[in-house]
Amino acid sequence: MFWAALFDFFCIPFIVFISFMIILSAVNKSVGVRRAYVKLLLKIFEFGRLSIESAAKERQKLVGDTIFNNSQERKLDEINLSFCKKTGRTIPTTNGNTLISRDSVLLPTSNEPAASDIESPPKDEEMRFNLEKCLDYIKAGVESIIEDEVTSRFEAEELKSWNLLTRTNRHYEFISWKITLIWMTGFAVRYFILMPLRVFVCFVGVYVAVVANSLVAMIPFEFLRHPCADLSFKITFRIMTRSLSAVITFHNTEYKPKGSGFCVANHTSPLDVAILSTDCTFSLIGQRHGGFLGLLQRALARASPHIWFERGEARDRHAVAERLKQHVSNPNNPPILIFPEGTCINNTSVMQFKKGSFEVGGVIYPVAIKYDPRFGDAFWNSSKYSMMQYLYMMMTSWAIVCDVWYLPPMYRQEGESAIDFANRVKSVIAKQGGLVDLVWDGQLKRMKPKKEWRELQQVEFAKRLKGD
Structure with missing residues (x-):
């Protein structure tokens, strides 16, 4: 009797909630709970920001008073020091150290040459290069040491204000008892509430993907199988994004990809696929995986055309290009979703696009994705975190909030190279998403610069030295 009552009290409402969520995912509707949740978070963040600023002002005031008191103490110390020197008494010390301590400064020894050793300066016609040409390289080198334009794109994006989530060494959570209470509650x-619920909803999404796509694959009529596959694809990813409390805003939906072609987007996270797939059906391309991702890949491939490569086959550019051409040549196939950067960038910039998908031909549908880092860092640092660690971090974030902009379709112009076309698409995406447009290859995250790049830099450096 007790267990039956417990089941009625907890399980039945939970089953109704999951069923209601699946129905909302199928019709792509929302009751506004997630957006209200995000608005509440913004108010909490604003309260935290004001509390941190007021605490910082009080600290500055305290430091100012301390400086004033220290200045008075220093004047007394100077008087005592002068008195000790005049009377020959011992200079007082504090905690065994000298009263006035300074960092030792190492100065270079003077090795100035004699006048007879100085040779007369060479004539202008004897000068083969201008030494000032090196200063630009020195300046660039120092700037790279201070802030490297490449490696900084593979670290978490800096936040202007604390979101009660980012791990810092400033201990913001202990500024006041109110902030501490909010942080502990969050x-x-x-x-203990969101994470278990999100994990369960994620498994529900995977289960729906396996069952729905298996049923769709059994439909014998092609005219009926296509819309059912489209619906099952979207429902799968809508449920998965709901497991992360995702709030997605789509802009310029009139440019949504239609028909075969390539949908090209900047890449921040594996979640990019799920976010874009909630609004449009795509054919996915990638390497075959095992485990959780492999299960999802096999489920999706049952009902819709996707391109999965074996590890060795994916390195064969000609084989990849041939399969892409075969796919886009069929007007009934959905567009292929591609991330030409080839790696995840930290939501601040767009790096070099690989030219492969731009050589095949066909229409390109550019898409810009920009995440709001205040609610969670969506960037996946694959060299630091495994997929399971990353999913754990996403499940314990506040939410995933992002904007998606569909851009007008683009075509390769006559006489335009694939590299120029890729750069043109990249600049459009960067401008729309408010991202920095960089020329560097994202693979520098894992490997050294190519030999060809170093040789080009050496040739350019030699030309400058010669004054060409």
């Missing part, structure tokens, strides 16, 4: 909500 920790409990994220780890």
